[in-house]
Amino acid sequence: MIQKKITIKDIARKANVSIATVSNVLNNKGRVSTKTANKIKQIIEQDGYTPNLSARSLKNKNSHLLSVIVPYLHKGEFQDKPYFWQVITGIESGARNENFHVMLTGISDDENLSFIEERHLDGIIVIGIDKNSNLLEKIINLNKPCVFMDSYLDDEKLYQVHSNDRLGGYLGTKHLISLGYNKIILISGITGKIKKQSGVDYQRYLGYRQALAEARIPYSDQLVFEEGQTMVNGYYSAQKILGCLDDNTAIFVLSDIGAMGLIRGLNELGVTVPTDISVMGYDDIFYTNYMVPSLTTIKQDIFNKGQKAIDLLLAQIKGNSLEERKISLPVELRIRESTIKRSR
Amino acid sequence: MIQKKITIKDIARKANVSIATVSNVLNNKGRVSTKTANKIKQIIEQDGYTPNLSARSLKNKNSHLLSVIVPYLHKGEFQDKPYFWQVITGIESGARNENFHVMLTGISDDENLSFIEERHLDGIIVIGIDKNSNLLEKIINLNKPCVFMDSYLDDEKLYQVHSNDRLGGYLGTKHLISLGYNKIILISGITGKIKKQSGVDYQRYLGYRQALAEARIPYSDQLVFEEGQTMVNGYYSAQKILGCLDDNTAIFVLSDIGAMGLIRGLNELGVTVPTDISVMGYDDIFYTNYMVPSLTTIKQDIFNKGQKAIDLLLAQIKGNSLEERKISLPVELRIRESTIKRSR
DNA sequence: TTGTATGCGTTATCAT
């Protein structure tokens, strides 16, 4: 039952050629007559030979394996992050097209990256890393093909993909202002990022400020809340902002998931969206259009973002030089039911 | 800059021993004096040596790599399946604890499984495969450690994990009946499964029938709808069932995601949940508790289910014989806002 | 155009 795996040696014997010739056929190195090539191909087909990737990897020092790394995502925390799923889905899809496989790797606190070298990974994609973290330094020192998503790193040498977060923050804020509100609460999804002036949330915050400035609405620190990035965090922030609410107020949450939690939280406090208050989110994850009320949000094409990242990564791996190492994708305002015109 | 990777040979030279000794230390084969062992360990630590897994894999024919396979999940379809993500999160978490990595692999139509052997994968976990598919046969023929989730396969030799779906169907139906309804619409998430009498949905259907029978409510084929398993499918089923609704009616959707879509669809048709009609879901994905209205559902501990699967798989890989090859996990009714007592 | 021989880094068998 346990049949030994077929190797190029077996194929070579059967075809009365040397293993080198078989190898050449396998890798399309030319230098083989079409006649013997065909014979060999046929035998390969017939016997269902497939290469041993471990051996190949040992020899070539590559693996056709990639890894997606999400820093500071602890065990079990993947489940309520639809944004990540969507990115990863895009990555996996693009990778599969090019015969690469994707490993899903949460990074624990120990920040142990040894598996990247041990497994001869061909490249990695890092989502949302902080520009001052020492994990970043570790990763750069690996000297592996790498793409950073949603990270806003200063180093011009690094390959990066993100959407136009500043514009997103601007468009969202402007939308709320245009509805007649002049007190816009901003709820950030990632704690401390705005203060540390880094990451996507800071960019969105800059857009927020720009829109305020254009409308000549004075900025107030009191209206900016930095909560965590989960649904539960959004839920609890309802209580914190309850005191701020009046007819003039609208809320911009920098993630859909946070907005969902917030809406639920407000609801339990007797505040209904959008009749009592307008709330908008950010990301346009799959569910926003099906909520009741459906959620006004900033749409980014998350799936496409994942694909762009994999494109960048594969280009590096294949050694194609790229003009532009930084890709910024468009964003778009999606007006739905959760935001309405100010009534009075 | 490109420093060659440190190998066992380098360590051996530095320690004035042979590579065999280093290898023995590495693998705790004993037969090495504690003195030299310690010296070697120190050098390993100092130089930051990590083993080359490709070489190891070539030699040992294993890889410490697992794969999760979701049949018939096409490219890009991962994103709106919170259930899968939750399972996978559990799997990844359990794997990481045991130093295994997880590859995420959607299977395309060609059903090409060659990567499993090519990469010397140590095992695979398959979610929701049909008992009559030829993919199943292919997988069994691989003769690899394998765990099937949510599949209800007859072969007693196979390792399987699922929750008590029949009970779930029963509890949900009974709940709706107990609220005073005697016309229970059942919306299945997977097309054709009930007719083909296979899979989780068929089990839940059996529970549904059992609950009806106990309550002496006649069963009607007209009330059972087989839609697809996405949110959009749930959304469109609203129109299809609109004609069936009356004061006596409640709806049991066999997935939360479908229930969400349905509730939205009903809403657009002027039907409000729960005041106009009670709707319940199945799975208890992370969002159900935060919806407005929150969703009554059948809770299964999805994360735990993933962990149980990985436990079963690792036991096989390590050659531990197991008494019980089939694990059935409990389910639980979670009553929330989307179902209310019949008013008249 | 094809074959021979070597090495990738590891484990394991057999000596010493």
Place this chain on the structure above:
DNA sequence: ATGATAACGCATACAA
């Protein structure tokens, strides 16, 4: 207790 060496399956430099 330790060392020499073969083997895993493949790719490639070099020879023929």
